[in-house]
Amino acid sequence: MKAPPTASVVIPVYNEEENLPELLTRTLAACRLLGAPFEIVLVDDGSRDRSPALLGAAAEQNPGEVVAVLLNRNYGQHAAVMAGFEHVRGDVVITLDADLQNPPEEIPNLYRALTADDLDVVAGVRVPREDSWLRKLPSWCVNRITQQVTGVTMHDYGCMLRAYSARVVRAMLQCTEHSTFIPVLANSFARRTAEVEVRHAARSRGASKYSFFKLINLQFDLLTSMTTMPLRLLTYLGAVISLFGLGLGALILVERFIQGPEWAAQGVFTLFAILFIFIGAQFVGMGLMGEYIGRIYRDVRGRPRYLVHEVKGVSRLAAP
Ligand code: UDP
Numbered sequence: 001m002k003a004p005p006t007a008s009v010v011i012p013v014y015n016e017e018e019n020l021p022e023l024l025t026r027t028l029a030a031c032r033l034l035g036a037p038f039e040i041v042l043v044d045d046g047s048r049d050r051s052p053a054l055l056g057a058a059a060e061q062n063p064g065e066v067v068a069v070l071l072n073r074n075y076g077q078h079a080a081v082m083a084g085f086e087h088v089r090g091d092v093v094i095t096l097d098a099d100l101q102n103p104p105e106e107i108p109n110l111y112r113a114l115t116a117d118d119l120d121v122v123a124g125v126r127v128p129r130e131d132s133w134l135r136k137l138p139s140w141c142v143n144r145i146t147q148q149v150t151g152v153t154m155h156d157y158g159c160m161l162r163a164y165s166a167r168v169v170r171a172m173l174q175c176t177e178h179s180t181f182i183p184v185l186a187n188s189f190a191r192r193t194a195e196v197e198v199r200h201a202a203r204s205r206g207a208s209k210y211s212f213f214k215l216i217n218l219q220f221d222l223l224t225s226m227t228t229m230p231l232r233l234l235t236y237l238g239a240v241i242s243l244f245g246l247g248l249g250a251l252i253l254v255e256r257f258i259q260g261p262e263w264a265a266q267g268v269f270t271l272f273a274i275l276f277i278f279i280g281a282q283f284v285g286m287g288l289m290g291e292y293i294g295r296i297y298r299d300v301r302g303r304p305r306y307l308v309h310e311v312k313g314v315s316r317l318a319a320p
């Protein structure tokens with residue numbers, strides 16, 4: 001019989017000392033139910049509390065099962081998860097939050113969903129989501145925009161309780177850009193994806209690590225990680241303004257002949273029409289510049305151009 005695929009669990013930790021003991025016991029218990037070899041990779045994202053010490057102790061007490069990766073300072077949740085990805089060895093990689101909002105008991109479900117069907121990404125959808133509406137509203141907007149732009153209809157991009165195939169994780173590691181949004185990045189390399197409903201708990205201990213400004217930053221990371229569309233919007237905006245200016249100019253000219261020179265405040269509106277045309281032209285210029293910048297940005301990121309899912313058959317020719 002084929003050995004079951006091995007599992008790696010990656011958890012970013014930032015000042016979560018109150019949650020760690022329960023997190024570790026519950027995650028270990030859930031992983032032992034998998035019936036497959038597993039590892040838990042905990043990444044300390046530069047915590048200032050006792051989290052690093054607790055992680056070190058956990059790694060010592062559970063040799064072979066718990067790995068602690070300690071970063072020198074705070075880099076943000078997605079960078080921390082990436083650091084964890086560098087250390088995973090499993091065939092299936094599952095991420096979750098350290099604050100127990102994502103119940104570790106869902107790990108076997110995600111593992112089964114991914115392995116049963118040879119999927120690349122299994123995303124959790126939080127039902128019901130136990131967060132304040134102030135936290136849910138930005139997420140709602142983000143989900144909508146992301147669905148539109150990526151064309152991949154996933155309902156909960158903010159949920160980090162997800163499973164990835166090792167193939168997709170390796171592809172993500174080849175992306176060296178600094179700002180990433182992992183769920184979107186993973187989808188760009190996935191062949192087949194699925195969603196499963198997962199439970200969600202309110203945060204019982206500690207506070208959310210996302211301040212308002214950090215959230216806004218994260219949205220920009222998400223936006224720029226998937227599209228250079230905003231740059232193109234400048235061109236469209238410019239074209240619209242210019243056309244409006246031209247239209248206004250034409251209207252003024254026609255009315256000037258019909259109504260005489262008093263029409264349109266003695267030429268003030270003519271000035272406006274000319275102004276609109278030039279402002280629009282400036283926007284178009286900026287948009288054009290944006291097109292170049294977008295291409296530079298894409299090339300500088302050096303993402304893999306494509307990802308081979310599988311090669312079938314072996315050629316008879318000798319390898320070069
Ligand atoms: N986190 C991190 N680095 C950060 C911020 C957060 O590693 O700079 C971790 C945090 O410890 C938690 C997860 O990311 O495990 C999600 O953070 P949080 O629960 O504060 O976010 P929210 O649930 O409010 O989206």
Ligand code: MG
Binds near residue numbers: 097099101203208
């Ligand atoms: Mg949370």
